Amino acid sequence: MSIWEYANPVRFMRLSDRVLPWLAALSAILMLVALVWGFFFTPDDYRQGSTVKIIFIHVPSAMIAINAWVMMLIASLIWLVRRHHVSALAAKAAAPVGAVMTMIALVTGAVWGEPMWGTWWAWDPRLTSFLILFLFYLGYIALWAAIDNPDTAADLTSVLAIVGSVFAVLSRYAALIWNQGLHQGASLSMDRAEHVADVFYYPLVTAIIAFILLFVTLVILRTRTEIRARRLRALLAREARE
Amino acid sequence: MNAIELAPYRDAAPLEVRDLACRRGERLILEGVSFTVSPGRALILRAPNGAGKTTLLRAIARLTPPVRGTVSLSPERMTWFGHADGVKAQLTVAENLRFWAAVHGMQDITPALEAFRLADLADRPAAYLSAGQRRRLGLARLLVARRPVWLLDEPTVSLDAATVATFAGVVGAHLAAGGLALIATHIPLGLAEEDVLDVTPFRARESAEHAHDPFLDAGFATARDGREEVSR
Amino acid sequence: MMALLRRDLALALRSGGGFGLSLAFFLIVVVFVPFGVGPDTGVLARIAPGVLWIAALLSCLLSLDRIFQLDWEDGSLDALALAPLPLEGVVAMKALAHWLTTGLPLTVIAPLLGVLLNLPGAAAPWIFLSLLVGTPALSLLGAFGAALTVGIRRGGLLLSLLVMPLYIPTLIFGALTASRAGDGLDFFTPFALLGGVTLLAAALIPFAAAAAIRINLR
């Protein structure tokens, strides 16, 4: 059996029904562990004081914000090429999650920025890029909502996701050139010793895994909702015909 | 009435439709549609509204890609005329027609104007045409496109009897030149070369609709109780 | 293709709606800025390039929904889809017609309106050139948004929401070119990138927009 079998809505519903409770429990536990660890059991940073604790929300949500868009792009491409309905609906399901993650990254960034930089909002390239990403999410969600025929909506939003990705990347570089920012460099890299001390590194990795699990859980849940909505629509249309 | 004569179409070929299945929106409307129209013949599509005449024509034109089946001729040999006539009110009659002629690589629009009795109105802005004149201008596009296959969706709606006769004459000339036409209409054109196809029998069966739409799959009913199934 | 361009130009000029309207809107936005920020010429001079760019961008948005909507409603788009022109060419020509009737006139009067904002003399030619190079991208991206929303009734607001994020790189590079020129700084990098964005849009958008139209015609 190939992996594409799960792209069949019925199979997806069956499998996700079995997996979802475990996934939800695991992500809830891990999220609790990560945030409790990060909030209660990490020391203050010698420069940033206790504000460094915000990193355990800020960095994971920012990573999800970007990767949710990447996932939507990939799911859209799969839909355009292979016409798997679950793929299109998963892209639709991920958009609000990505948008909320972007908002969390922006809000925590602003709250962190105020004591550190002395301002809630700086038009720093990174913050600006996330704001732009947020606008892209809004447009994508609005286009899904505006089109009545779900297959047409899936096609058009996929095209938008492709073109949007190109211009989102362009905007990122435009923002870089436009303003060389205050923002510190990447907090996490392959060569971790250079950036973050171990006391922060392990809870941060835990938090990132927890956010990834939360994202996967929510996307599966919301995809199930979308599949049900499609099923409902199809049944009602059939009734109307009889 | 048969004063119009069209230059014969080159390499006339029959339009063969085999086992076509077409959809409108998410829904499968027609399946198993097969027929052949030879050059020089017109096929009248007959069916109640909503049965899928427009859907079938759009599928043959590949505007809506068919779900299944084959159409022997490529859309490059077809021209389409639907409910909306594509006439621009701000342009004159001649400008409207000259545009479509240029798009199709044609120069001379006089025969088309004459065929539809529009020659006197050539310089009038389309905004000042009567509904019937406007419709005739829309139909005149068929002649400047010079395509052997005409797909016509209710072309005679809102035409008076005289104009229907004019139009029937033009279609007759088109057929005489080796063209062919598919016409969805309620009003008989009274062409000598017409066959009638009732679309109703091709309505998609429920089982086919279910096979087409994965969200109508019967498996869903059990998927609801997925856990039960696992325990079994 | 030229026939299509000629027709769209004739339609835009004769219907009066799009052409004059976006110029008037441009003028109004520029005039309103001093009312909002105050008459201090120093402040106005500093923000002038950005204001002119934003005003041009907003004026461009006004007429976008007309690019495909009318042809969609009257069935011309169905006929064009079957015509011997590739739909990608149709998109490119329609974007060009939109630019000739919107972007180009805006570009021409922008340096004149710059006078109202006390635009530095050194920046005036670069406002003109940056708009000249950048506004085609606005028309192209607008055509893409119009193609996406052509099947939606009252899609105008949605169209703006979809298109404006795509305008960000053009806006940033365009305004940066003009303002850096005004300050006597190096403006070659943003100017080159502005041209790059336009070229990218010209290469990518006709295909994306044609795909969107085909999807909408189904």
Added chain:
Amino acid sequence: MMPDLGKYAVWVLSAYGAALVLIAALVIQSIWRDRKMARMLAEVEMRSVRQDGDRG
């Protein structure tokens, strides 16, 4: 129990608070919508099963 957050307590707490509220809202909305959709679907599903029976 509460760690000493020093002078930045307000900021840290509000960042955590805002993030948790947003996440909770998203989770609750997702669950609520799924439940609602499942309920509506079950209703229609029952109806169509009954109709299928009539037809059979």
